[in-house]
Structures are given as structure tokens and as C-alpha cells.
Amino acid sequence: MGGGRTFRLSLGGKIVVLSTLLGSTNAWRSPPRLHTPLAHFETLSTSSAIDVHSFPSSVASRLGSAISGRFLESVLLLLPLTVLPPSACAFPGLEDCTSESNPSFTIVTCDRFGIDPVAGRPKRCLSAENCISSTSVNNPSKYMSPWVFNGAGEDVPTAWLSLVRAVEAQEGLKVVEIDNGSKQYYLRAEAPSKVPPGGVDDLEFLLSPKDGLVFFRSASRQMAFLYPLTQPVGDGGSIKKRLETIQKAVGWSTVEEFYDYK
Structure with a gap:
């Protein structure tokens, strides 16, 4: 044809x-x-x-x-x-972080330590973080109550020294920033992360003489996201256990424990 x-x-x-x-x-x-x-x-x-x-x-x-x-x-x-490697901006609150992807997972790195200038306390945890903070009152899974230091009858300098020594005594912890009261009683330490291997956990403590409390925050600086999950791989509770170990070392109660006891 x-x-x-x-x-x-x-x-x-x-x-x-x-x-x-x-x-x-x-x-x-x-x-x-x-x-x-x-x-x-x-x-x-x-x-x-x-x-x-x-x-x-x-x-x-x-x-x-x-x-x-x-x-x-x-x-x-x-x-x-089709599953595409996400970037840091794909996770709420992590837009200012950096990310590195491969075919299996994405590592998101955030430097979020430091005192919140508005609240005057350590920052809250984001939903997509392995993190515990005494400021995250609206997120029970990431909240731990502040510690009451003056309940033990300690004055501010003595209480602060007790906390610094307890942090320094923890294996793997290294104090990288400290203010012994010139502007505020603040300490930041670093520790190896459980997840991901080779990562860094940041621990921050702020002692408030006015409130008689110690506020804190501990979070993994790097987070591993497996596709297509929107939450990081969990740390198995290692961040919380480290904080509880420090609390036990100084012998202070949480706010709930202190006022229930009274």
C-alpha cells in the first residue's frame, strides 16, 4: 500500500x-x-x-x-x-539545615544549639529531631521536666559547680562552651551520637538563679532519614538516659517530683 x-x-x-x-x-x-x-x-x-x-x-x-x-x-x-532523595527543606523546621543523600538515606545536619533569645531558655525540640528539652512542654515524647537545684539547699555557685563536675564526669562528654555566671550560667557539651554512628549530640544546661531551676536540651546534631520516612531513625533513648544519669549524679528532683514530695 x-x-x-x-x-x-x-x-x-x-x-x-x-x-x-x-x-x-x-x-x-x-x-x-x-x-x-x-x-x-x-x-x-x-x-x-x-x-x-x-x-x-x-x-x-x-x-x-x-x-x-x-x-x-x-x-x-x-x-x-518514585522515591527521590529528600533535602533538608523537606522536613518542617529544618529548612536552615544541610543535607547529604545517597540511595539509602539522607543525613540532615543542624546546628540548633544556643539559648532562645525570646524565651531565654534552651530551644524546643523540632518534630523531626532526636531530642529532649525542658522547654518542649507541648511535646510529651520530647519533654523532660526542669531540675530543682535549690531544693537541696545549695546556693547558686555550689549548685553550678556540682552540675559542671557531673557533666565532666560522664564518659564521652566534652565541655566545649561554658559561662560561669559572667552573663549567665550556661554550659554546652558534646558527646558521640548513637545514631548515626560518627554523629554528635549537643547537651546544653542553663541554671536560672531567679527560678531556682536548671533548664536543658540535648539533641543529635545529625539525623538519619530512611526513605520514605519523615521521622529520623530513633536513638534508642540514649539522649534521655544520658540526661537521667547526670540528674542522678547531682541528686536533684524534677519540678513534678519536687512539688509532689512537698
């Missing part, structure tokens, strides 16, 4: 053509004269390609357009299932 056109289709193309032609999709509904394309196919072989000979130009054009349309439709349907 004049004006014929030849196509060479890969094995994937064969499957698309045959499944589409034999299916009940409207994409292939055409006038009666175009309902005979299968009659123009040669017998299919097991080779990697097939030849379609002697197609009228109009039929060949319609066939090529339909194949392209079906392929595009399949790609669009599969896009929501």
Missing part, C-alpha cells in the same frame, strides 16, 4: 502496543476503517524488535501518537511512586 511507514519497536514497545490494542481504552477508539491495524502486523517473533510494514501514513501517524500518549500516561502514573 502506498505511503507506507516502518516502525521498529523494542520488547517494551511490543508490550505497550499489544496491551493497548487489546485493552478497552478510549485512546484507541477510531473510525471503523482504522479498526484493522492488527491485520497489517507480521507474525510476531521472539526477536528484540518487530517490523510493521505497509501502514497507510494516516494509520501509522495515529499509531505513533497513541503509543507516545500511552507511554507518557504510564510515566505520569508512576511518578507518585
Whole structure:
């Protein structure tokens, strides 16, 4: 037949053509004269390609357009299932952090230590952090009550020295920043993270002479996110256990424990 056109289709193309032609999709509904394309196919072989000979130009054009349309439709349907490495901005509150991804997970690094200038206390934990903070009162899983130091009858300098010594005595902890009361009673220490290996945990303590309390925050500086989870891999409670060990060393009660006792 004049004006014929030849196509060479890969094995994937064969499957698309045959499944589409034999299916009940409207994409292939055409006038009666175009309902005979299968009659123009040669017998299919097991080779990697097939030849379609002697197609009228109009039929060949319609066939090529339909194949392209079906392929595009399949790609669009599969896009929501495609897992792409997330960046730090994909996690709420971590937009200012940095991230590094590989095919298995993303490591998000955040330097969020320091006293909140508005609240005057250590920062709250974000939802996507391995973190415990005495300021996260609205997040029970990340909250630990402040410690009451003056309940033991200690004055401020004595209480502060007790806390510094307790932190320094913990294996793996290193004090990297300290203010012994020139502006505030503040200490920050670093410790190896349990998750991810090679990461760093930051521990912060702020003693408030006015309140008679010690506020604190401890968080993993690096967080490992496995696809497609939106929460980091847990630390097995290591951050909380470290804080509880320090609390036991100084012998102070939490606010709840102190006032329940009284």
C-alpha cells in the first residue's frame, strides 16, 4: 500500500502496543476503517524488535501518537511512586539545615544549639529531631521536666559547680562552651551520637538563679532519614538516659517530683 511507514519497536514497545490494542481504552477508539491495524502486523517473533510494514501514513501517524500518549500516561502514573532523595527543606523546621543523600538515606545536619533569645531558655525540640528539652512542654515524647537545684539547699555557685563536675564526669562528654555566671550560667557539651554512628549530640544546661531551676536540651546534631520516612531513625533513648544519669549524679528532683514530695 502506498505511503507506507516502518516502525521498529523494542520488547517494551511490543508490550505497550499489544496491551493497548487489546485493552478497552478510549485512546484507541477510531473510525471503523482504522479498526484493522492488527491485520497489517507480521507474525510476531521472539526477536528484540518487530517490523510493521505497509501502514497507510494516516494509520501509522495515529499509531505513533497513541503509543507516545500511552507511554507518557504510564510515566505520569508512576511518578507518585518514585522515591527521590529528600533535602533538608523537606522536613518542617529544618529548612536552615544541610543535607547529604545517597540511595539509602539522607543525613540532615543542624546546628540548633544556643539559648532562645525570646524565651531565654534552651530551644524546643523540632518534630523531626532526636531530642529532649525542658522547654518542649507541648511535646510529651520530647519533654523532660526542669531540675530543682535549690531544693537541696545549695546556693547558686555550689549548685553550678556540682552540675559542671557531673557533666565532666560522664564518659564521652566534652565541655566545649561554658559561662560561669559572667552573663549567665550556661554550659554546652558534646558527646558521640548513637545514631548515626560518627554523629554528635549537643547537651546544653542553663541554671536560672531567679527560678531556682536548671533548664536543658540535648539533641543529635545529625539525623538519619530512611526513605520514605519523615521521622529520623530513633536513638534508642540514649539522649534521655544520658540526661537521667547526670540528674542522678547531682541528686536533684524534677519540678513534678519536687512539688509532689512537698
